[in-house]
Amino acid sequence: MPAFRRRAGLLAALLAAGLAFASQGAGTAAASGADAAVERGARVYERCAACHALDADRTGPRHCGLLGRRAGSVPGFPYSPAMRRSRIVWTEASLDRFLKAPLQALPGTSMGYDGVKDERERRDLIAYLRAAGQGPRCKPPE
Numbered sequence: 001m002p003a004f005r006r007r008a009g010l011l012a013a014l015l016a017a018g019l020a021f022a023s024q025g026a027g028t029a030a031a032s033g034a035d036a037a038v039e040r041g042a043r044v045y046e047r048c049a050a051c052h053a054l055d056a057d058r059t060g061p062r063h064c065g066l067l068g069r070r071a072g073s074v075p076g077f078p079y080s081p082a083m084r085r086s087r088i089v090w091t092e093a094s095l096d097r098f099l100k101a102p103l104q105a106l107p108g109t110s111m112g113y114d115g116v117k118d119e120r121e122r123r124d125l126i127a128y129l130r131a132a133g134q135g136p137r138c139k140p141p142e
């Protein structure tokens with residue numbers, strides 16, 4: 001009898017796990033292509049998180065508000081002269097160019113990072129930066 005109950009318990013656990021897995025799969029499949037890109041981009045962003053955060057300056061400047069702002073314009077952040085004088089405005093196109101090879105795109109930048117070489121990873125990353133900029137961590141303080 002105890003053996004039977006153990007097996008029944010195991011079966012129930014397996015069933016629950018299977019159901020959880022199935023519903024997760026359905027959720028992922030239902031997510032639009034854009035959501036999936038943002039999700040992949042969030043994982044690429046983990047490489048940036050050594051130096052950046054969305055809502056706080058670290059080694060690198062905060063990324064909230066990035067799309068549409070002038071390069072080198074977060075007040076108080078100690079940018080390189082190269083970044084401050086670059087006259088870049090951060091758009092999908094300028095980010096793509098910079099993130100592919102920061103040191104080549106902007107000689108003199110103090111961003112010591114080799115870049116994201118994979119084109120799709122860059123696209124996903126930029127989709128993430130755009131979405132995160134409109135997300136709860138980037139809401140302006142009330």
Ligand code: HEC
Binds near residue numbers: 050080125
């Ligand atoms: C080793 C630390 C480091 C890593 C890793 C890093 N950054 Fe940076 N980032 C910096 C620094 C420092 C600056 C300021 C550069 C300057 O002033 O020239 C910067 C600047 C930037 C800027 C310009 C922001 C502005 O306000 O003008 C963008 C955009 C940026 N980083 C995106 C990224 C992304 C996306 C990643 C991940 C793929 C990344 N960075 C990885 C250190 C880093």
